[in-house]
Amino acid sequence: MTQTPQQAAPLRHFLQFTDLTRDEILYLLDRARIIKDDFKRYIPHLTLHDRTLAMVFEKASTRTRVSFEAGMYQLGGSVIHLTTNDSQLGRSEPIEDTARVVSRMVDLVMIRTFEQTRIERFASHSRVPVINGLTNEYHPCQILADIFTFIEHRGPIAGKTVAWIGDANNMSYTWLQAAEMLGFTLHVSTPPGYALDPARIGQPAPHVLKQFDDPAEACRGADLVTTDVWTSMGYEAENAERRAAFAGWRVDERLMSQANADAVFMHCLPAHRGEEVTAEVIDGPQSVVWDEAENRMHVQKALMEFLLIGKR
Ligand code: CP
Numbered sequence: 001m002t003q004t005p006q007q008a009a010p011l012r013h014f015l016q017f018t019d020l021t022r023d024e025i026l027y028l029l030d031r032a033r034i035i036k037d038d039f040k041r042y043i044p045h046l047t048l049h050d051r052t053l054a055m056v057f058e059k060a061s062t063r064t065r066v067s068f069e070a071g072m073y074q075l076g077g078s079v080i081h082l083t084t085n086d087s088q089l090g091r092s093e094p095i096e097d098t099a100r101v102v103s104r105m106v107d108l109v110m111i112r113t114f115e116q117t118r119i120e121r122f123a124s125h126s127r128v129p130v131i132n133g134l135t136n137e138y139h140p141c142q143i144l145a146d147i148f149t150f151i152e153h154r155g156p157i158a159g160k161t162v163a164w165i166g167d168a169n170n171m172s173y174t175w176l177q178a179a180e181m182l183g184f185t186l187h188v189s190t191p192p193g194y195a196l197d198p199a200r201i202g203q204p205a206p207h208v209l210k211q212f213d214d215p216a217e218a219c220r221g222a223d224l225v226t227t228d229v230w231t232s233m234g235y236e237a238e239n240a241e242r243r244a245a246f247a248g249w250r251v252d253e254r255l256m257s258q259a260n261a262d263a264v265f266m267h268c269l270p271a272h273r274g275e276e277v278t279a280e281v282i283d284g285p286q287s288v289v290w291d292e293a294e295n296r297m298h299v300q301k302a303l304m305e306f307l308l309i310g311k312r
């Protein structure tokens, strides 16, 4: 592993959930608790003083930008925000050259982009840690926040059941990685034609993944029900087709009633009320979506700290 002059910790990236070990994920979840408590009590937590985070957005964002930017400032560092259009990436500068240059000047990079191969190419030419802020394939920071939120509300997630209602996308593939690593069961119900790709997932054990044609059956016995937009960023051309295909996969009170009585509802947001979820559910008593959004910041602060200075 390469060690750059700027880093106290060996060079590691977080491009997908499995880039960290189970113990490291559990450490981050514990550390995020401490960091969140400090934040709530106005106790300064300046572990990344003078460090700089560059954020590269090739897709839109509200939560990812605000949570990383506010989080880095709270840790004592600073942030540079780049988008495709306001950088030379939009004028065809190779991603490898961008990585070589940016990573000589900053300590850490967060990227939101399209193909996973694009962030991998960036990371393999970067001198500093690279964090996946969403690709077509994965959204590991979001799942870290979701698991932290579940633990906060309901205790350990091992042995529990998470129901995913929606397509095979960056969120569901990351949920599956987390289920395998942390020992919970993932129920998945996707409309026909939008199932998880067997070539990508291999053959997960039956206690890790159960797939259902009927979304109500997938919700039965779940401790957490979660969904996402019907059309992820980059797939807008499929919008009309998806709206027709997903009509029976809206999370409503009927679906929630199949889950355990104390089940929570999550959505990574942005949400479309009346499409993938009804207003009654997302604005109802089982919904923890606002804590979930806030927790992005706390877990990412723990992650940035870990990648730059290791365990504390
Ligand atoms: N959940 C999430 O990543 O939100 P943004 O697209 O607003 O960053």
Ligand code: NVA
Pocket (backbone or CB within 6 Å): 134, 169, 170, 171, 228, 229, 231, 232, 233, 268, 269, 270
């Ligand atoms: N699956 C969604 C998540 C948005 C945060 C997308 O990729 O657009």
